[in-house]
Amino acid sequence: MAVELVGTAPLPFKIPQSVLVVIHTPTLDVLLIRRAIDAPDGQAFWQSVTGSKDSPQEDWRDTAVREVWEETGICAHASGCTLRDWGLENVYDIYPQWLHRYAPGVRRNTEHLFSLQVPVVQPVVLSPREHTAWAWWPWREAADRCFSPSNAEAILLLPQFASP
Template sequence: MPKPYKIPQSVLVVIYTAALDVLLIRRADGLDLGVEYWQSVTGSKDVLDEPWVVTAQREVQEETGIDCRTGNSSGACLLDWQLENVYAIYPQWLYRYAAGVTHNTEHLFGLRVARGCPVRLNPREHTAYQWLPYHQAAEACFSPSNAEAILQLPRLALLESVASGGVA
C-alpha cells in the first residue's frame, strides 16, 4: 500500500533553555547526499483537522523523546508563538506531497526546557543533536525560516517571561 501524501501544514518547534541555548537535530536523510541538515523539530499534521498544538507535542515526543504535553513532569513549557510561515517546499522533498502541492504552511512554537534536558533521537529521522547559543544555532540551520524563528527567540522568550509573571 503506498504511503499517504504529507499534508502541507507543519509545525516548527524551537527548543531552548533559559540561557537561550537552542537544540538542533541533524536530519538523517541529508547524510546520504553528503549534506548536514541541522534544524529544530519539524513535522506535518497527521490529519487535516489536527490541532497545531497536538502536532507540536507529537513531533517533539517522536523526534526528541521530550514530553511537552500539558501537565508533564519534565517542566517543559510549550508556547504557541502565533506565527506562521509559508514557503516553497524544497524540490528534493516534493515527492512526499500530492501532485501540484508546492508550498507548506509552518506554525511556530517555542519549547523552554531545563538545562541538561535529556534528548532521545529517533535514529530513522535524526542522527545527532547539539545545544548552541541561539545566534550560533541560527547560523547552523539549513532552513531560512528556522533561522529566522531562532533569531526571534530573545524577544519571544522575554514576552513569555512577562506573560507568566516573570521580570521584564
C-alpha cells in the same frame, strides 16, 4: 489519493501543514537535531523539530507536542516545560527533492511556529531513521548552524517569545 510503493501498503501524501518547534532553555540554549539526509547542497542539515500534521483536523498544538516527542523523546507536558504558540506562520516552497511526498500540484507548505522551553539542557532520544545527532548551542550560534532560513529566523526571534 495515496502513493503506492511496490510490496507495501499505500502511504498517504504528506499534509502541507507543519510545525516548527524551537526547543530552548531559560538561558536560550537551543536544541538542534541533524537530519539523516543532508541538505541539497551536501551540508549537514541541522534543524529544530519540524513535522507535518497527521490529519488536516489535527490541532497545531497537538502536532507540536507529538512531533517533539517523536523526534526528541521530550515530553512537552513535563514539569517545568512551557510550550508557546507564537501565532506566526511561514509559507514556503517545498524543496524539489521532497515534492514526491505531497499530492500532485502541491508546491507550498504552511509552517506554524512554536517554542518549547525546558528547565535545563537534557539528553535527547532520536529516531535514527530521521536524525543522527543532537546538540545544544547558544541561540545565535544555533541560528547560524540551521540549514533552513525560516528556522534560523525563528531562532533569532526567540528572545522576543521566551519568558524572562
